Amino acid sequence: MDILGTVLWAVLLALVFRSFVYQPFSIPSGSMVPTLLVGDYVFVSKFAYGFNRYSLPFWAPPVDGRLFGRLPARGDVAVFRLPADPDQDYIKRIVGLPGDQVQMVGGVLTINGEPVKREPMADLVIDDGAEKLSLRRFVETLPNGVAHEIMQERDDGPLDDTSIYVVPDGHVFAMGDNREHSQDSRMLTKVGYIPLENLVGRADLRFLSIVPHEAWWKIWQWPSRIRYDRTMRSVR
Known part of the structure; x- marks a missing residue:
């Protein structure tokens, strides 16, 4: 009976943790490269922006759709439900807040008429498990x-x-960090503006990163596929 009670308490705590605190998400696409790669696993803070029907599916939201609602900060990497298809989770970076004027001019992000600072870096080489890619990289402030x-x-x-x-x-x-390969708010008919009540949470921690491989069930190969330099790192 003691063992059963311990298991039940562990399950209850896990459910509470996942429902109210942090939820794990896997990265399915390259739209957030280089910040997030396919094979990255992140913990998403479900209380960062308050709670809503997507962060607490069993809860009936108030009139404004959020409880303890807080506005995201520019630069947050957020998980949200796609407005056109709420069954889909997307993860992008928040670059524009209510009332902002956002524009792309010659590849440079512009917010409220001011170009965002963009500085070149060394090309990034990514090994996706099938080939190595060399990609043009910048720091955006x-x-x-x-x-x-x-x-x-x-x-x-x-x-x-x-x-x-x-x-x-x-x-x-919201926009992806991989600007040429991201379906994001720039595409109004496919993503568009994200309602605050669609926000699931903020990606805070990359707790695991594994080089993608079709034979995921070959558990004995996992140690050689783990990207140790990307594991247990804050998402910035």
């Missing part, structure tokens, strides 16, 4: 001082020159 890396293969792509996006009240604007 947002108006609040948050600096993060982005990938920008070119400055004349389809989403490198846009009209001005005016972020509505109660919404944020």
Whole structure:
């Protein structure tokens, strides 16, 4: 009976932790390279922006859709439910807040008419398990001082020159760090502006990173596939 009680308490604590505190997510695509790679696993803080029907699925939200709601900060890496298909989770970086004017001009992010500082870095070499890729990399510094890396293969792509996006009240604007390979708020009909009540939480910790491989069930190969330099690192 003691063993059963211990197991039940452990299960209850795990459920509470996952429901109210942190939830694990795996990264399914390369839209957030170099910050997040396919095969990265992150803990997402479910209380960072307050609670809603997506962070607490069993809870009926108040009129405004959030409990203890807080506005994200520019530069946060956030998980949200896709407005067009709430069954899908997306992870992107918040770059625009309610009332902001966001635009891409010649590959450079512009917020409220001011170009965001972008400095070149050495190319990033990524081993995705099948081939090694060398990618053009920059450090981008947002108006609040948050600096993060982005990938920008070119400055004349389809989403490198846009009209001005005016972020509505109660919404944020999110973009992937891999600018040429991200379906994000720049695509209004596919993603668009993110309602605050669609935010699931903020990605805080990359607790594991594994080189992708089709034979995931070969557990004995996992130690050689772990990216130890990316494991147990804060998401920035």
